[in-house]
Amino acid sequence: MNKPLGISRAIALLGVPLVLLITFTHYPLLQSVVSSFWSKGTKIRPSKFIGLDNYAKLFDDPVLAKVMWNSLIYAAVTIPVTVALSIAMALLVNSKLPGRALMRLSFFLPTMLPMIAVANLWLFVYVPGYGLIAQVMIWLGLPDINFLGSSETALWAMMVVAVWKEAGLFMIFYLAALQSIPQNLKEAAVLEGAGKARVFRDIVWPLLAPTTVFVAINAMLNAFRVIDHVVAMTNGGPNNASALLLFYIYQVAFGFRDFPYGATLTVLLAGILGLFAIVQFKLLDRRTHYQ
Amino acid sequence: MSWPVRPTQQIGTALDHVAGMTLAAVLAVLWGLPLLYSVWTAFHAEKYSVQFDLTAPWTLQNFVEAWNAAPFGLYFINTVLLSLMAVSANFVLCTLTAYGLVRYRFRWAGPLFALIMVQMLITPEILIGPNYLTLARLGLIDTIFGVALPYLSSAFGIFLLRQTFKTVPASLDEAATMEGAGMWRVLWDVYVPLAKPVYLAYGLVSVSFHWNNFLWPLIVTNSPEARPVTVGLSVFATVDSGVEWSLVNAATLMTTAPLVLAFLLFQRGFVDNFMRIGIK
Numbered sequence: 239m240n241k242p243l244g245i246s247r248a249i250a251l252l253g254v255p256l257v258l259l260i261t262f263t264h265y266p267l268l269q270s271v272v273s274s275f276w277s278k279g280t281k282i283r284p285s286k287f288i289g290l291d292n293y294a295k296l297f298d299d300p301v302l303a304k305v306m307w308n309s310l311i312y313a314a315v316t317i318p319v320t321v322a323l324s325i326a327m328a329l330l331v332n333s334k335l336p337g338r339a340l341m342r343l344s345f346f347l348p349t350m351l352p353m354i355a356v357a358n359l360w361l362f363v364y365v366p367g368y369g370l371i372a373q374v375m376i377w378l379g380l381p382d383i384n385f386l387g388s389s390e391t392a393l394w395a396m397m398v399v400a401v402w403k404e405a406g407l408f409m410i411f412y413l414a415a416l417q418s419i420p421q422n423l424k425e426a427a428v429l430e431g432a433g434k435a436r437v438f439r440d441i442v443w444p445l446l447a448p449t450t451v452f453v454a455i456n457a458m459l460n461a462f463r464v465i466d467h468v469v470a471m472t473n474g475g476p477n478n479a480s481a482l483l484l485f486y487i488y489q490v491a492f493g494f495r496d497f498p499y500g501a502t503l504t505v506l507l508a509g510i511l512g513l514f515a516i517v518q519f520k521l522l523d524r525r526t527h528y529q
Numbered sequence: 530m531s532w533p534v535r536p537t538q539q540i541g542t543a544l545d546h547v548a549g550m551t552l553a554a555v556l557a558v559l560w561g562l563p564l565l566y567s568v569w570t571a572f573h574a575e576k577y578s579v580q581f582d583l584t585a586p587w588t589l590q591n592f593v594e595a596w597n598a599a600p601f602g603l604y605f606i607n608t609v610l611l612s613l614m615a616v617s618a619n620f621v622l623c624t625l626t627a628y629g630l631v632r633y634r635f636r637w638a639g640p641l642f643a644l645i646m647v648q649m650l651i652t653p654e655i656l657i658g659p660n661y662l663t664l665a666r667l668g669l670i671d672t673i674f675g676v677a678l679p680y681l682s683s684a685f686g687i688f689l690l691r692q693t694f695k696t697v698p699a700s701l702d703e704a705a706t707m708e709g710a711g712m713w714r715v716l717w718d719v720y721v722p723l724a725k726p727v728y729l730a731y732g733l734v735s736v737s738f739h740w741n742n743f744l745w746p747l748i749v750t751n752s753p754e755a756r757p758v759t760v761g762l763s764v765f766a767t768v769d770s771g772v773e774w775s776l777v778n779a780a781t782l783m784t785t786a787p788l789v790l791a792f793l794l795f796q797r798g799f800v801d802n803f804m805r806i807g808i809k
Contacts, residue, residue: 370562
């Protein structure tokens, strides 16, 4: 092992994979930085160097302010809710309750479906007058609400869909972690008089910490990069009420054909993700020292 | 519970049990209902989609109509080709890179690994704009190969296989080398067989990712000849005006059926493999 890597071996082993990675990850990242300094070209006026103008534009773009706020709420709500629900699901599936197999199936199935299919299912749940929720509301004698069509509820409707799809996947990771907790630890705590809540707080929860960090990082990445449901269900509307940052990038680049401003927004998103990654690695570091 | 319970705790345990059952029931219903509702409408005539008459006749008519209304057969073939292309390239390319990183030493190994890991964070979805321009320059817009290209080399796969290859005992490698096995022989006879479960797990994750991917293929494809099922489904479902809900639901179930059936068949192995990836 650990033989020196000659040039021909290096090319044979690393050549193609690295060329592909660089072409579709590092090059476009650099290209985004470069084109963020240029203006949008038209047929008459070619694209020209404008320095930091695109970045200045970020600060007085009302749509961006709205979209950033939406993304922040979306991440701040979906991440903890997904973590809490996936732990609850894992505890239920791991318990001795009847119907565990059915529960596991019901929780896990949504993660198998494409987001676009999930979006279709939920469109049908939300349709006013006729969907699942509307029928329950009518049956209860409550007013019918157009969840996707009103700006107060559209973003929340998106969050419900995201949590519904993702919690089951993270449940699997918690299930694995729960099953690796030594039974005698819990038994010892119970013998000393600890109740269930106490056992969970002082034994189970701390031992789940590495899984929680892993799940939180993935939930965070998904919060910023999965927008299929937004495209399929509301197209960001009404009035950008359900538009997320990546959706706005998609709209600017492919709807308005403004690639330079789209590139500027891409740099912003990459920066946000990078920042989160650094913070989370620091947290992860502290956890390992703690142990 | 398996540990001894003192009599005073029994009332509390019974309450816990009721609370657990309630939570279980609520969650299971919330999670099951949207899918069950969709199954109901897909298998019944349009007029029954809002009235739950248990005697309503079941029908496959919606599936027949949806199948004939759009080229779903073609979409399926495209998705299968796309998934196969991506998974086989992932296997080969990630194996080579991981092998190079684990078995050999070279000056820039550390920074190189860090550079690869950038893709774990900045995934291709985030770079749709510039990647579209690159693909256009390569003349690969509206091709299945173009959809697969940015995903062929995957940091996740490299990371996973690197972790696995690191656990291969040095003595096995040395013994094979002593017997005169070259670089490729050692890879094929020593490293790859030991990583079999990881290939299985990664293959499943990778197939379900490509089967379900939507935004990038939506941007890159514009003709039925290159469109995967996800994009085909969304095109079918957003021709709004005329399309009936029961048809949309039938199409939704139809396009997701293969993966769901595969899951039901291999449930145990599937969940275990997802777990194995999660633990690493």
